Amino acid sequence: MTYKNFDVYTLIKPEILKLRNIGIETANLDCRLLLSKSLNRCESLYNHQNILVSEIEVKKFQSLVQQRLNGKPISRIINRRNFWKKEFELNDDTLDPRSDSETLIESTLEQFRDKLQFLKILDLGSGTGCLGLSLLDEYPKSEASFFDISLKSLQMVKKNAHNLGLSKRSKYINLxxxxxxxxxxLLTIENNTKYDVIISNPPYISTDIIKTLKKEVKKHDPFVALNGGKDGLDAYRSIIPKLRNIVKLHGKIFLEIGKEQESFVTSIAKEHGLSQKGYKKDLSGVTRVLMFIIK
Ligand SMILES: C[S@@+](CC[C@H](N)C(=O)[O-])C[C@H]1O[C@@H](n2cnc3c(N)ncnc32)[C@H](O)[C@@H]1O
Incomplete structure (x- = not known):
């Protein structure tokens, strides 16, 4: 195979223009990430770096840019997303983690300040495992169980746990x-041990609203990870009534919610023996996390 020496920017400039023409503002960064993927590199590339590239790699790069031009999100092409302090791999069965969900990690850290304590954590609806694995990384003596209906997403959690060196403290539960x-x-699987921390970002978008979402979301995020039923609250109605039975007496529950769902979720929780002890807004000022304890 013959390799040629290129300045990165010279190579990506025509592709940047194509992406800019369809309104992609992150065209330069996207092209550098896609070139990096084509070269099987883990590290970032700089515009004015010199690299050796083969013709096959250039073709691969151009085909990845074509996927971007067709509307595929960059994280879905490179199958990676940064969340909290780490990088997570994605597959077609996992939600692409959102930075709003980092509010759940912040809330937990505020409530459990001693990083060296042992916490038994449940990540309910774990997707890539970004929530529970970020907590395991923050609390090095703790253990987490990852619970999801999707076996393929649990396989992704397993891979991410392995990549991050967190496998020994992770358990995967397909329910x-x-x-x-x-x-x-769940308690049978856990030998009747309850949880100190339950964290969840359940699907909470109303079915009708999903149709109106951007193509990037509705086409590439799994429906089961988004769909909250008619009014968006189905998952809360299934989850909340059982939480009292699986959380320790002094344990805490952190639930992510969508815009304007606060009063509905709080009232379901009240009905089922939980009381709201706090909330946290995301970076846009929207109430994103509700914290509950046993009444
Ligand atoms: C909004 S995603 C959250 C994923 C991940 N925790 C995150 O924050 O990126 C919701 C997750 O719940 C899972 N899920 C949906 N319905 C479920 C059910 N009935 N039982 C268990 N998990 C379910 C989906 O497979 C998906 O992984």
Missing amino acids: SWKANDWDIE
């Missing part, structure tokens, strides 16, 4: 919170 006795099944 559905739609099952009647999911709490009993």
Whole structure:
């Protein structure tokens, strides 16, 4: 194979123009990430760096840019996303983690200040595992169980746990919170040990609204990770009634919510023996996390 020496910017400039023409403001960064992926590099590339590239690699780069031109999000092309302090791999069955969900990590850190304490953590609806794994990274003596209906997403959690050196403290549980006795099944798997921390970003978008979302979201994020049913609250109705049975007496529950869902979720929680002890807004000022304890 013959390799030629290129200045990165010279190579990516025509592709940057194509992306800019369709309104992609991050065209330069996107092209550098896609070139990096084509060269199987982990590190970032700089505009004025010299690199050796083969013709096959140039073709691969151009085909990745074409995927971007067709509307595929960059994280779905490179199958990676930075969340909190680490990089997570994605697959077609996992939600692409959102920075708003980092509010859940912030809330937990505020409530559990001693990083060296042992916490038993449940990540309910774990996707890539970005929530539970970020907590395991912050609390090096703790353990987390990852619960998801999707086996393929649990496989992704397993891979991310391995990549981050967190496998020994991770457990994978393939259950559905739609099952009647999911709490009993869960406790059986856990030898009746309850949790200090339950963290969850459940699907909370109303089915009708999903149709109106940007193509990038509705086409590439799994429906099961988005769909909250008619009014967006189905997952809360399945999850909340069981939380009292699986959280320790002094444990805390952190739930992500969508815009304007606060009063509805709080009232479901009240009905089922929980009281709201705090909330946290995301960077846009929207109430994103509600914290509950046993009443
Ligand atoms: C909004 S995503 C959150 C993923 C990840 N925690 C994050 O924040 O990026 C919701 C997750 O809940 C899972 N899920 C949906 N319905 C479920 C059910 N009935 N039982 C268990 N998990 C479910 C989905 O597979 C998805 O991984």
